[in-house]
Amino acid sequence: MKAIYPGSFDPITNGHIDIINRASLFFDEMIVAVMVNSKKQYMFTTEERKKLIEMEFSDNEKIKVVTFQGLLVDYLKQNNIKAIVKGLRTVTDYGYEAQMALTNKNLYEDAETFFIHSTEEYSFISSSLVKEIYTYGGSLSGYIPKHVIKALEEKIL
Template sequence: MERGTQLAVVPGSFDPVTYGHLDIIERSAQIFDRVIVAVLRNRDKKPLFTTEERVALLRETTQHLPNVTVDAFGGLLVDYLARVGARVIVKGLRAVSDFEYEMQMALINKNLREDVETFFMIARREYSFLSSSIVKEVAQYGGSVADLVPPPVEAALKRKFFGTEAGGPSAG
């Protein structure tokens, strides 16, 4: 990596991407020269969307950010950072419980690779309650997620749960 060029990685499962995720990505893109949004392939989780679907949705919702690319990875995050030539991780925090978990992850990453730094970005107040799990639960029961996720994600959730763009339990 060139000196002076800052590359940051924003990792996560993004199942699905929410306005909270997008806010962290956009703010990271204002701070760092280049940002890679890295979608985790986690064998232990059973995601609603495939890795390919999550990558496609992220590419669509970040296309307005010229310095942001989207990729997928499996295995250790520090190994992925080494492959792409990065040493900065950006993680969004909503609550104290997020901090406790993310601090443990930051410390283990630092233990595995001394030159890796983790930056914590506090969620905006309007997104502090927002999680992919909540979005999926609301969408599954036909509730509106229009204020929680970008339009392509809302449409994808409706297709996933109801096989239609219209969505809702009565739509089937």
């Protein structure tokens, strides 16, 4: 069975990577969907975000990376995908993600959302936090992969 893990991934964090790796143990194919949200301003372009994720999972044939703009359920229907994977860090995440899961189910009755709790080690990491730490010169070791740190440094320069 295929599953999709949608997100902005601006940039991908070790928390995202942990959820993807853990979810890939339960599905035949994990599709990481780099989504475009017109309400967000991104540090990395869609293609840059896709490339950074592909670099991380280049040795895992079960994980595919795609880009998509529009409703997630449209992508699900077009690609015969029924499983959505979402990571949860906090109760606040659950409130938002539960609403999205119910909306997706309403729009596409075959869609099922599977929630995976983050491990304690990554429960506080977010892409927004990573960008803020980087902006103020803090260390990102343990938050994002080394190749993503390098890409951030190149982006800022």
